[in-house]
Structures are given as structure tokens and as C-alpha cells.
Amino acid sequence: MEQKLKGQTAIVTGASSGIGAGVAKSLASAGATVIVNHPVPATKSAADAVVDEIVCEGGTAISCQCDVSKEDEVKKMFADVVAAHGTVDILVNNAGLQRDAPFTEMTLEQWNYVLSVNLTGQFLCAREAIREFIRRGIVPERSVAAGKIICMSSVHEVIPWGGHANYAASKGGIMLMMKSIAQEFAPKKIRINSICPGAIQTPINRGAWGTPEELKSLLTLIPYDRIGQPEDIGKAAVWLASDESDYITGASIFIDGGMTLYPGFSTNG
Ligand code: BGC
DSSP: OOOTTTTEEEEEOOOOOOOHHHHHHHHTTTOOOEEEEESSSSHHHHHHHHHHHHHHHTTEEEEEETTTTHHHHHHHHHHHHHHSSOOOOEEEOOOOOOOOOGGOOOOHHHHHHHHHHEEEHHHHHHHHHHHHHHHHHOOOTTOSSSSSEEEEEOOGSOOOTTTTTTHHHHHHEEEHHHHHHHHGGGGEEEEEEEEOOOOOOSEEEEHSSSSSHHHHHHHHOTTTOSSSOHHHHHHHHHHHSSSSGGOOSSSSEEEEGGGGGGGGGGOOO
16 A cells, blocks of 8 residues: 555554454554554453554554543553654544443443543543644644544434434534534644444444344445445545545545435335
């Protein structure tokens, strides 16, 4: 791959598995030094495996433990990365999880847990990244922008999702947080966008593709008739982090094989 991100440092949160791992590999193959973030000691070996894969392919990466919902840990992660690498050029705000329940049975703990990681975590990381982008300013040899943030949202920032109200609320929140800060910091040449994945084949949604019957049922929601792969998201993340997308900020980019095209209406309505 062309080294579009050469010389830039990227933090990818929640990069020990799933979409985050895919994005970390894509950014590394585009030349970025990638910080593979993971949340707790138990996820270190998975993060290190992603680092090993990147290094075997000739890339540069390092793992870093930090629970993105904890302010002190997020501040420390950014301070450590700046101390070791000089700055941060790209943040991929990816860490996210589901704790699904019918609404009347959803506990406050399930609600708070999902909101604290998916939404508050993105707030804390974006705030530290923007502080660093402003401190450093533009370095023309690396990028015409002072910094780039990619928020991992979901088709569920617009598609309501019964049984997942906490998750859908977190993604709807990401949409307007992203657009509000994109508006606020565009004059500082900081670009902030979201990627909204549909069904990507990762552990978070194994229940939707684990058996042939489940996959068949899932595909009725995807006009393009295939499940997505982490590389589908990784390629878009490289482009959004590069100067090729320099005039794009505040956009929600849906990468979903047409899931948001209301496929049920193709033969009805
Ligand atoms: C969710 C997946 C789901 C997909 C499409 C994603 O945001 O994390 O579990 O399969 O949306 O519904």
C-alpha cells in the first residue's frame, strides 16, 4: 500500500480485536506508527498479537493498556504517547461494546457501562487528542491538517435498534458530539469524521453470522449480499486520515453494503 500516513502517529482505541484490529493493521500498512490500545491486563496478549502481525509485515506498532472510560488513564496514555513519539497525528476512537437487553429489563449498570465506554470514552480521547493537535499545530511535511479524528459510530446512529437502546443511544450521541466538535475545530484545521459500519464480521456480532441460518437471515438486511470485513473499514480509515480527504469534516460515512437503504422497501411500501 502507498505510504500515505508515513511519519504520522495514530492511536487506535479498542484495537486488540475486531474492527479496531483491522483499522490498526491498515493504518500501519499505510506507514503510520500505530498505538494498539486495549482496555485491561487480560486483553494484552491479543493486542500484542496485533502488534506482532504489524511488525511481521514491516510496520511499526506498540500496544498500550488504557480503559478509555477512565479520565486519568486516558490522560496518561496520551502523555506517554507524546513523550515517546513526539505527538499524536491521528485518533481512531474505536473502543465500543454491547450489553444488550430488552428495555424493561435493562439494568442501570448495563446502560451506564455502554455509555461510559462508547460515548464518554470517545469524549475523553477526542479532548486529549484535540488539546495535543492545538499544542503542536500543522507540520506540513506530515499533513496539511493539524490532526484527524475518526469516530467509530454505527448504522445504529440512524437505525433504531430494539433490545439495544443503550448501544443505539451511544451511537446517536457520537453523531452529534462528532459534528459539534468538527464545527468547533475546523478553523484550527482539525478534521473529525465518523465511520458508520453495518454488519462487519467480528466477535461483537457472532450471533448474527455464526451459523449459515443466522448469516442468511442477516443478509436479508444487506442489499450488497455479503457481510463486511474489518479491511472494508480499515481502507476507509486510511483515506479519512490522509490528506486525500482534506475537505471532509463532520461527515458520517456509512460503510454497510446498503443496510441503511431500507431494503424492506425494495418489494413493499
Ligand atoms: C453492531 C453489530 C451489528 C451491526 C448491524 C453494529 O454497530 O455492533 O452487532 O451487527 O451494527 O446491525
